Amino acid sequence: xxxxxxxxxxxxxxxxxxxxxxxxxxxxxxxxxxxxxxxxxxxxxxxxxxxxxxxxxxxxxxxxxxxxxxxxxxxxxxxxxxxxxxxxxxxxxxxxxxxxxxxxxxxxxxxxxxxxxxxxxxxxxxxxxxxxxxxxxxxxxxxxxxxxxxxxxxxxxxxxxxxxxxxxxxxxxxxxxxxxxxxxxxxxxxxxxxxxxxxxxxxxxxxxxxxxxxxxxxxxxxxxxxxxxxxxxxxxxxxxxxxxxxxxxxxxxxxxxxxxxxxxxxxxxxxxxxxxxxxxxxxxxxxxxxxxxxxxxxxxxxxxxxxxxxxxxxxxxxxxxxxxxxxxxxxxxxxxxxxxxxxxxxxxxxxxxxxxxxxxxxxxxxxxxxxxxxxxxxxxxxxxxxxxxxxxxxxxxxxxxxxxxxxxxxxxxxxxxxxxxxxxxxxxxxxxxxxxxxxxxxxxxxxxxxxxxxxxxxxxxxxxxxxxxxxxxxxxxxx
Amino acid sequence: xxxxxxxxxxxxxxxxxxxxxxxxxxxxxxxxxxxxxxxxxxxxxxxxxxxxxxxxxxxxxxxxxxxxxxxxxxxxxxxxxxxxxxxxxxxxxxxxxxxxxxxxxxxxxxxxxxxxxxxxxxxxxxxxxxxxxxxxxxxxxxxxxxxxxxxxxxxxxxxxxxxxxxxxxxxxxxxxxxxxxxxxxxxxxxxxxxxxxxxxxxxxxxxxxxxxxxxxxxxxxxxxxxxxxxxxxxxxxxxxxxxxxxxxxxxxxxxxxxxxxxxxxxxxxxxxxxxxxxxxxxxxxxxxxxxxxxxxxxxxxxxxxxxxxxxxxxxxxxxxxxxxxxxxxxxxxxxxxxxxxxxxxxxxxxxxxxxxxxxxxxxxxxxxxxxxxxxxxxxxxxxxxxxxxxxxxxxxxxxxxxxxxxxxxxxxxxxxxxxxxxxxxxxxxxxxxxxxxxxxxxxxxxxxxxxxxxxxxxxxxxxxxxxxxxxxxxxxxxxxxxxxx
Numbered sequence: 001x002x003x004x005x006x007x008x009x010x011x012x013x014x015x016x017x018x019x020x021x022x023x024x025x026x027x028x029x030x031x032x033x034x035x036x037x038x039x040x041x042x043x044x045x046x047x048x049x050x051x052x053x054x055x056x057x058x059x060x061x062x063x064x065x066x067x068x069x070x071x072x073x074x075x076x077x078x079x080x081x082x083x084x085x086x087x088x089x090x091x092x093x094x095x096x097x098x099x100x101x102x103x104x105x106x107x108x109x110x111x112x113x114x115x116x117x118x119x120x121x122x123x124x125x126x127x128x129x130x131x132x133x134x135x136x137x138x139x140x141x142x143x144x145x146x147x148x149x150x151x152x153x154x155x156x157x158x159x160x161x162x163x164x165x166x167x168x169x170x171x172x173x174x175x176x177x178x179x180x181x182x183x184x185x186x187x188x189x190x191x192x193x194x195x196x197x198x199x200x201x202x203x204x205x206x207x208x209x210x211x212x213x214x215x216x217x218x219x220x221x222x223x224x225x226x227x228x229x230x231x232x233x234x235x236x237x238x239x240x241x242x243x244x245x246x247x248x249x250x251x252x253x254x255x256x257x258x259x260x261x262x263x264x265x266x267x268x269x270x271x272x273x274x275x276x277x278x279x280x281x282x283x284x285x286x287x288x289x290x291x292x293x294x295x296x297x298x299x300x301x302x303x304x305x306x307x308x309x310x311x312x313x314x315x316x317x318x319x320x321x322x323x324x325x326x327x328x329x330x331x332x333x334x335x336x337x338x339x340x341x342x343x344x345x346x347x348x349x350x351x352x353x354x355x356x357x358x359x360x361x362x363x364x365x366x367x368x369x370x371x372x373x374x375x376x377x378x379x380x381x382x383x384x385x386x387x388x389x390x391x392x393x394x395x396x397x398x399x400x401x402x403x404x405x406x407x408x409x410x411x412x413x414x415x416x417x418x419x420x421x422x423x424x425x426x427x428x429x430x431x432x433x434x435x436x437x438x439x440x441x442x443x444x445x446x447x448x449x450x451x452x453x454x455x456x457x458x459x460x461x462x463x464x465x466x467x468x469x470x471x472x473x474x475x476x477x478x479x
Numbered sequence: 480x481x482x483x484x485x486x487x488x489x490x491x492x493x494x495x496x497x498x499x500x501x502x503x504x505x506x507x508x509x510x511x512x513x514x515x516x517x518x519x520x521x522x523x524x525x526x527x528x529x530x531x532x533x534x535x536x537x538x539x540x541x542x543x544x545x546x547x548x549x550x551x552x553x554x555x556x557x558x559x560x561x562x563x564x565x566x567x568x569x570x571x572x573x574x575x576x577x578x579x580x581x582x583x584x585x586x587x588x589x590x591x592x593x594x595x596x597x598x599x600x601x602x603x604x605x606x607x608x609x610x611x612x613x614x615x616x617x618x619x620x621x622x623x624x625x626x627x628x629x630x631x632x633x634x635x636x637x638x639x640x641x642x643x644x645x646x647x648x649x650x651x652x653x654x655x656x657x658x659x660x661x662x663x664x665x666x667x668x669x670x671x672x673x674x675x676x677x678x679x680x681x682x683x684x685x686x687x688x689x690x691x692x693x694x695x696x697x698x699x700x701x702x703x704x705x706x707x708x709x710x711x712x713x714x715x716x717x718x719x720x721x722x723x724x725x726x727x728x729x730x731x732x733x734x735x736x737x738x739x740x741x742x743x744x745x746x747x748x749x750x751x752x753x754x755x756x757x758x759x760x761x762x763x764x765x766x767x768x769x770x771x772x773x774x775x776x777x778x779x780x781x782x783x784x785x786x787x788x789x790x791x792x793x794x795x796x797x798x799x800x801x802x803x804x805x806x807x808x809x810x811x812x813x814x815x816x817x818x819x820x821x822x823x824x825x826x827x828x829x830x831x832x833x834x835x836x837x838x839x840x841x842x843x844x845x846x847x848x849x850x851x852x853x854x855x856x857x858x859x860x861x862x863x864x865x866x867x868x869x870x871x872x873x874x875x876x877x878x879x880x881x882x883x884x885x886x887x888x889x890x891x892x893x894x895x896x897x898x899x900x901x902x903x904x905x906x907x908x909x910x911x912x913x914x915x916x917x918x919x920x921x922x923x924x925x926x927x928x929x930x931x932x933x934x935x936x937x938x939x940x941x942x943x944x945x946x947x948x949x950x951x952x953x954x955x956x957x958x959x960x961x962x963x964x
Contacts, residue, residue: 039581043801045574046561046583046680048715078797080844082821089800144805273844275853278687278794280716 002205003240005233006213007162007198011175013154013185014126014193015058021125021152022049022092029191033131033145041150043087048279051076055152056283058184059099059123060293062154065178065300066118068103070290076123076280080273084144085128093155095274098122099283105158105178106302107170116171117159126151154184160199160210165229169222172196177301181326195220200232201246211236212246216260219253228253232260304329312342321350327364334371340378348374352395369398377405385409386416390462418465420472423456426464427476430455441477452477482507484643484961487552487700494541494551501541501551504646505534505595508553512597512644515964518625521638523558523616524566525598533595540593548703550593555645557636558599559606560586560691561680565596569682570604570614573802573809573828583680584715585649585691585708592707597645600635604830605799606656606684608632609902612893613832620889621663622962623928627886630660636694637664641929641962647695647704651681653688654787655881655906658918661694662881662931665920665960667948668694669701670906672938673913674719676705677712683798685791686717688910697958698919698949702726705941721939729942730949735769737947740874744780745905751884757922757930758880761951765878768950773874777866782859783908784900789843789856790911796840802828835896860911867912867935876947877935879905881918885928905933914938919948920957929960 020027023040039047063070077095103118128146135143156175162168176194180187187194201213214236219228236246250269251260299307301323308319322332328349335345353367353374377394380386386394386409397408409415417423430452431438437448456469482504485493493499509527516522530553537551561567561579568574582590590596603613611619611634619634621627622642629638633650637660640648650657652670661668669692676691683689693704706727711720746758762772804810804824811823829837843852870877882902892899909916914937921932932951936944952958 039579042806044579044581044807045567045569045577045682045801046579046678048679048717050714050716080797080800082800082803084803084805084817087801087806089803090797271846273797273841273846273849275793275797275844275849278685278717279683 003202003233003237004205004207005163005229006160006201006203006210007164007168007229008160008213009158009162009168009171010197010199011156011158011172012195012197013062013156013179015055015152015154015184016186016193017052017054017058017152019052019054020150021052021055021123022150025150027151031147033143034147036147037149041087042146043089049092049277051280051283052152055123056099056285057293058152058182059121059154060285060290061182061184061297062121062156062179063100063103064290064294064297065182066100066103066105066121066156066175068100068118068121070285071097071099071101072285072287073097074099074122074283074285076277076283077274078277081270083127084142085130085146085149087128087146087149091125091127092277092280093124094122097282099285105171105174107167107174109164109166109170114161114167116161116167119157119159121154121156124153124155125149126153165226165233168198168229169226172222172225177324181298181301183298183326189220192220196225198225198229198232200229200236202233202236202240212248214246214249214251214260216251216253217263224253224255227258228260231258235260298326301326301329312336312346314342314346318346318350322346325364331364331367331371335375335378338372338375340375341382344378344381345375348378352392356399368402369395373398373404380405380409384416384418384465386414387462387466390414390416414463416465417460417463418468420468423460423464423468423472424476426456426459427452427469427473430459431476438477442479449473449477481511481643483511483646485646486696487548487647487703490552490646491548495546497541501534501537501553501595502531504551505530505553505597508597508645511642515622515642515644518620518964519622519638519642519644520617520619521600521629521635521642521644522555522598523568523570523601523614523635526565526596527598529565530595530597537593537595547592549589549707551595552646553595553597554589555597555600555636555639555648556586557602557633557648557650559602559651559682560599560649561682562586562596562599565599567599567682568616569606570602570616571802571828571830571833572615573824575615575809577808579680581680584677584712586680588708589649600633600639600648602635603632603656604833605682605795606632606651606653606689607795607832607836609655609659609899610887610889610892611635611638611660612889613830615830618889621886621928622964623665624886624926626888627928628663628889628891630663630882630886632656632660633668633694634660637661637666637668640664640666640694640696642964643961647693647700649691649704649708650694651684651689651691652906652910653685653690653791654910655903657692657694658906658916658931658933659882659903661918662933663886663929665929665931665957665962666694666696667698667701667917667919667958668692668931669705669917669941669945670909670915671705671709671941672719672915673910674717675915675939675941676708677710677715677718679712679714679718683794685794686798687794688787688791690910698945698952699727699730701917701948702730702945705945719939724942726942726945729946732946733769734765734947734950737770737876738773738874739765739770739947740773740775740870740877742775742777742780742870742877742879744777745879749883750880751924753885753922753924754880754883754930758878758932761878761921761932764951764954765947768954770947775870775874775877777863777870777908779859779862779866780908783863783911784904786856786859786863787903787907787911788839788900789852790860792836792840793843793853793856794840796837796844799829799833799837804828832896863908864912867908867914871937875937876944879933879935881905881931881933885924885926885930909935915941915944917944917948919952920960921951921955922957923960929957
């Protein structure tokens with residue numbers, strides 16, 4: 001029997017607000033344990049949550065980018081369970097009335113497009129974390145660090161529309177790109193800013209009745225998602241083939257073995273006793289708020305991709321590379337804004353600029369050559385002041401020591417020679433010194449033309465205008 | 480008249496003319512506490528040293544001419560209000576050694592005006608009770624008759640006024656916890672509209688019902704106290720941003736043409752005869768003052784107690800989850816696992832009534848029961864709210880008894896929780912409706928125990944009930960009666 005996997009994803013996106021969702025504490029990562037806490041995020045008696053409006057802005061952005069309906073009224077709810085990293089004994093989340101619903105994301109795998117439904121997006125607070133290693137003053141006990149408690153999260157829940165691990169990865173990459181583009185998440189998967197739980201089931205091909213699903217938690221890289229899902233599909237098929245039944249359970253991904261193992265079964269599942277949080281009033285979002293947020297949103301990667309092709313005439317490939325991240329696109333667009341031609345700028349950004357970044361392990365934001373200066377350099381090529389080849393030398397100089405391209409060209413005497421008299425003189429000298437090759441050319445061996453071009457360029461120290469050299473050389477060689 | 484027996488406005492006048500100092504008044508109160516509290520047990524913690532320091536600071540503030548109505552006035556707080564650096568127990572073993580790092584907003588506002596804190600007052604554990612018997616620090620006794628309960632949960636707050644230990648106090652009211660003890664102890668108790676006073680720094684029992692309010696010797700004092708603590712607090716999302724009127728300014732208005740509603744569901748056959756005759760006399764007094772009476776109906780009153788015990792307990796079951804032994808408060812010794820630590824800590828730390836309510840609330844929120852209990856109760860709550868709004872279309876104020884009986888004996892109802900719950904039958908609907916009400920002294924039982932009347936106002940209509948209360952107080956002598964200790 002053949003099996004059809006059915007996959008749904010729950011993604012937790014940590015929002016990069018400066019302060020927590022229900023108090024004014026900093027959200028900075030990696031500080032001294034419990035140094036970023038207050039009565040609210042410590043869950044002290046009497047403390048009350050106050051909603052950070054920035055979190056709502058960010059949730060609206062995410063909702064608009066994955067075209068969801070933004071609820072004019074949504075409600076925070078308490079999810080009740082006991083755990084030492086959960087200071088209040090409940091997590092403030094949204095349950096029956098989330099802020100966003102009914103969205104979708106379009107993905108592409110091997111050239112085939114597909115729409116994945118987004119069930120809902122809701123806001124919630126993160127928990128703290130437990131530290132089990134030796135703690136100064138505590139010895140071998142466990143410690144609770146509540147710096148992360150009350151950090152804002154979005155939970156983005158997909159419909160069970162995903163059918164393969166590759167689709168899952170494509171969905172996650174697309175979602176990751178969007179939230180980073182929107183500036184609402186730093187996208188750092190190692191620090192847990194973007195983490196995924198995968199719901200997986202299998203059913204016989206042709207069936208329309210989903211099998212029993214398992215939820216695999218703690219999958220924090222694209223590679224692990226693929227591994228975890230593929231393993232879980234295989235495992236479930238194996239169980240069924242052997243006559244067993246899949247049990248509804250929560251499983252944990254183990255990155256070391258690439259497998260999943262049972263964490264808790266359905267019988268241990270919590271009854272979270274959700275109910276509306278009486279400490280927070282219902283969140284009312286006006287159409288004006290939504291519109292103001294929409295106005296403040298950056299152009300989304302999908303729209304950019306289309307525009308780069310239709311308006312700038314770039315190939316699909318070039319457009320994809322340049323829109324991959326928002327800073328790279330911003331760099332490229334910075335060049336265009338300074339007057340660079342789209343195609344030339346694309347070639348340079350994808351060529352010299354990217355090479356320089358890779359060689360030096362830099363991010364585009366740290367690129368030592370500002371986009372406006374790159375545009376100036378391209379303008380010099382355009383005007384024929386320097387050749388493309390010389391431009392690379394100038395670019396290297398700009399990368400190493402800064403400065404603007406016109407000054408470097410002047411200082412180093414790199415101005416291209418287009419003066420026909422001067423070039424003719426060089427050609428005559430080269431031809432006189434290489435009469436043998438001249439004869440060969442004239443005898444029909446046209447390949448030696450390249451030799452002459454090379455000699456002339458070398459003699460001009462690369463400054464001769466290659467177009468002029470070609471024309472003159474051809475005329476003279478042909479006699 | 481003794482210093483400890485003055486009202487806020489009387490003491491203020493004496494402080495202003497420098498006839499006496501805040502230190503003298505504070506010392507008088509501390510001595511009175513010393514002399515009486517062994518019998519009354521109104522205080523869990525007395526902060527004599529810091530009180531005297533605060534009084535001295537108030538005196539220098541008065542000397543500088545920077546005086547407020549509350550500057551130098553010795554007050555006490557129910558032990559549910561967080562006080563920075565001062566132990567705050569909520570009358571529970573689980574918080575017996577808890578010293579908070581911050582102040583409740585309401586106390587902060589009083590402190591800013593130079594009020595002096597005498598100490599922290601006894602209550603039912605986590606404000607769950609109507610008799611002040613469920614405290615882990617022993618029951619508080621009614622100063623009018625030490626064999627009787629003072630009412631609850633703010634029993635200490637009422638008893639401290641009746642025992643002349645503090646000039647005024649703060650309590651909290653979730654289902655009657657200010658009004659019922661005020662009635663039983665012969666003082667004024669005001670439960671403001673939900674959202675009128677910040678709940679920040681007040682230990683939560685039932686968040687959608689809890690409200691802070693003053694307990695005082697007379698109506699003017701209640702107006703002064705409410706004016707000081709009311710107003711929006713950016714730290715409490717449920718506090719409402721609407722202007723705070725000068726509640727003392729409207730005291731004098733007359734009651735001509737004021738329409739007072741008498742809900743038939745509150746004047747029931749089982750009403751204690753002393754309470755009934757107090758109500759009859761009160762109606763006659765109001766009629767003489769020019770008020771008009773209108774018979775009204777609040778048809779869903781019967782469901783209020785059941786509705787309350789689902790909503791309040793549901794919220795409480797979640798609010799009290801934080802007392803888990805992990806970060807603060809009591810932690811069981813020698814637990815072998817995390818689950819055991821949780822179980823033992825809570826088993827040891829909470830009293831019977833608190834456990835009972837956590838269990839009821841957990842049940843009401845459980846999967847499969849949520850719709851039948853919690854959601855149904857919310858719907859009933861909406862109906863009760865509508866009852867009041869409809870009634871207020873035809874009346875300005877509603878007049879009812881506060882409690883069906885005067886104070887009962889200590890131990891009389893502890894074995895029967897349902898009987899205990901019914902003592903809040905007339906006060907609970909107001910919390911469910913979210914509106915305001917107050918209790919003022921209006922009579923005395925054959926056994927000499929005080930009896931209060933309840934004035935219920937429109938949402939944010941505190942000024943109106945304060946005016947009606949003040950007119951009654953001016954026309955009667957009940958508020959002048961003193962408990963003899």
